[in-house]
Amino acid sequence: MKKNVLITGGSGFIGSHVVDALIKNKYKVTILDLNQPRRKDVKFIKGSILDKSIVQSALKNNNIIFHLAAVSDINKVKNIPKKTIETNILGTTCLLEASRKINIKRFIFASSVYSYGSAGNLYTTSKKSSELIIKNYELLFGIKFTILRYTTAYGPRNRKVDAISIFVERALKNLDLIIYGDGQQKRNYLYVEDLANGSMLAFREKNKNKIITLASKNNIKIVDLARTIIKLTNSKSKIFFDKKNKRFDDFTSNYNYNNFGKTLYNWKPKYNIVNGLNKYIREKHNLF
Numbered sequence: 001m002k003k004n005v006l007i008t009g010g011s012g013f014i015g016s017h018v019v020d021a022l023i024k025n026k027y028k029v030t031i032l033d034l035n036q037p038r039r040k041d042v043k044f045i046k047g048s049i050l051d052k053s054i055v056q057s058a059l060k061n062n063n064i065i066f067h068l069a070a071v072s073d074i075n076k077v078k079n080i081p082k083k084t085i086e087t088n089i090l091g092t093t094c095l096l097e098a099s100r101k102i103n104i105k106r107f108i109f110a111s112s113v114y115s116y117g118s119a120g121n122l123y124t125t126s127k128k129s130s131e132l133i134i135k136n137y138e139l140l141f142g143i144k145f146t147i148l149r150y151t152t153a154y155g156p157r158n159r160k161v162d163a164i165s166i167f168v169e170r171a172l173k174n175l176d177l178i179i180y181g182d183g184q185q186k187r188n189y190l191y192v193e194d195l196a197n198g199s200m201l202a203f204r205e206k207n208k209n210k211i212i213t214l215a216s217k218n219n220i221k222i223v224d225l226a227r228t229i230i231k232l233t234n235s236k237s238k239i240f241f242d243k244k245n246k247r248f249d250d251f252t253s254n255y256n257y258n259n260f261g262k263t264l265y266n267w268k269p270k271y272n273i274v275n276g277l278n279k280y281i282r283e284k285h286n287l288f
Helices: 015-024 053-060 074-080 081-102 121-141 163-172 192-203 222-232 260-265 273-285
Strands: 004-008 028-033 041-046 064-067 106-112 146-150 150-156 177-180 188-190 208-212 239-244
Touching: 004 015, 015 028, 015 192, 028 053, 028 163, 053 081, 053 192, 064 081, 064 192, 074 081, 074 121, 081 106, 081 121, 106 121, 106 192, 121 146, 146 192, 150 192, 150 273, 163 222, 163 273, 177 222, 188 192, 188 273, 192 208, 222 239, 222 273
Parallel strands: 004 028, 004 064, 028 041, 064 106, 106 146, 146 208, 150 188, 177 239
Antiparallel strands: none
């Protein structure tokens, strides 16, 4: 199989790391995104996944789609529900329609571990819906797929809206860490480099028409995450609990992620939460 990949959302946080992994693995990469990518050794097409003509042009000479583009910021999802549905569901359908007309060999879709449950609001709904549509396109048109259910990623180039990036930035400045609720909510985190490298599993022939979960083995309570970050940064920050203003999207992650990837594909993350945080903090420390 030719190693020509169109990656949507390749300029974003996770997407840029997946691009790094693709280049490392000798893939020829074309990025379709609204924003300029950081790398110069890739082909870049600026445009929306909802623009049929741009999608058709972007697919030229590519035989694999890695679809990451989405509205994923929970705060944005709340404020722009219609655009979220259009981008996340109709955008995926637009790519599938173009794919079936040119005989794409593999459609790789970045989904979410929250597809296992009911948490995550409209974002999760859009991912679940897209998964069902992808499966139907395989049934109707034979488009081979691999669905990657990602846990929450952290690390360099993040969007600075997740708990880890906010906690680290504030701890490095000795500012107090605010936790909404009682801090007993559990989350699952994976260092973004591990997430990108694990994503390369999707290209294996034996993984077509399968769902692969990429997550760390253990969940962590938000309060324990905050304490760990304070300790690793040698910060004077204190933790305060805002129990009146619980986040609208808050939930407890009790899923057993005893890694589908690790179990079936002999894959496991390189970094645990402490090692990953240390690596991330060292990088952040140079920015202040």
